[in-house]
Amino acid sequence: MTHTATEPMETSLIDSALTKLASVSGIPVAFGGATVDGVVAVTTIAGARTTALNGLSVSPRRGLGGQALIDARPHATSDYGASRRITHDYDRHILGEGIAALLAVPIVVAGRTRGMIYGGSRAPGTVGDRFAASAVAVAARLAHQFAERDARERSSAGPLGGPTAATVPASSLEDVRLAYAELRSISGTIDDPALRARLSSVERRLAALGGMAGDVSDDRLPIRHADSAVSLSRREHDVLGLAAVGLTNADIAVRLGLRESTVKSYLASAMTKLDASTRLQAVSAARPRGLIP
Structure with a gap:
């Protein structure tokens, strides 16, 4: 693990999260x-065999990360060296480290990376669905932490610049999403109508906290947002929601009591609807539409 000099306070949070993710x-x-x-x-590097990535700074619109x-x-390329969709300003860094497939996931707060x-x-191909989903989840959690810190700093300044009581940090957004996905997988096994209704009430509250705009009140209806023409079936929604928090197809199959081939089918259907x-x-397309938390 390589660490270089830190500048903003965000660096320590990114460093810790990236180290664990790796x-x-x-x-x-x-x-x-x-x-x-x-x-x-770039201040944290894990798994490097060379020093090629040391000192890398990525400018807007340059390379894969600059586009992201x-x-x-997120942006990805299956063969960095051969890609014509990106500039190659950083070839000596990326190719120098021997990287072929690359994924860049931005940490976005209020529209700003x-x-x-x-x-x-x-090896050319992909970085793997498990890492991709986990990286998106980690970026979302970091974005939430940054937003909370921003809010505390604004609050501490007060309306006239004076200090005020510190705000209480909200629960991790990723924890909310994970709890929602877990609850959905449990409620699908419940036959008692009264208990299912109580669970649905909790689901709605978690979905709202997670930023989901779709209606989860009736399992017979598809998940749809008023501003989107795309809708997901309940199973497509559940499968994609679990995939979004980093579960593999095998994990999802166990959680939902389905065959792994059935999970793949639901996931493929959701990806088709979302043009992914x-x-x-698919996760990146579904969340802005309010289809999953």
């Missing part, structure tokens, strides 16, 4: 850092 995901190379003066400064920085959404998480594989080619893209 250790549990098994990704060959993980790196990232906070946005400083509009540029992503501007678009405020505050940092970046990268995952790389030394990967589960990462």
Whole structure:
């Protein structure tokens, strides 16, 4: 693990989260850092075999990360060296480390990219669905932590610049999403109408806390948001929601009492509706539409 000099306070949070993500995901190379003066400064590197990534700073619209920085959404390439969709300003860093497949996940707060998480594989293809979903979840949790800190700083300044009582931090957004997905998987096994109604009430509250705009009140109806033409069936919703918090198809099958092939079918159907080619893209498309927390 390589650490370089830190600048903003966000760096320590990114460092801790990225270090843990790299250790549990098994990704060959993980790196990232906070946005400083509009540029992503890479300050944490895990799994490197060379020093090629040291000192990497990514400017807007440059390379894969520079595009993710501007678009405020994840970008990936299965063969970095051959890609024609990105600039190759950072080839000496990325290719110098032997990275072929690369994923860049921005940490976005109020529409502004505050940092970046990268995952790389030394073989062309993908970085893996499990790492991709986990990276998106980690970025969402970091964004929530940054937003909470921003709110505390605004509150401490007070209306006239004077100190006020510190605000109580809200629960982790990712914990809310995980609790919602877990509750959905449990409620699907309950036959008692009264108990299911009570569970549905809790689901609605968790969905609202997680930023979900779709209606979860009736399991017979599809999940739909008034501003979106896309709707998900209940099973598509449940499968995608569990995938969004990092579960594999096998894990999801166990949670929902389904065959793994059935899970793949529901996931593929949701991806088609959302015009996504990967589960990462599907999650990124579903959340802004309010279809999953």
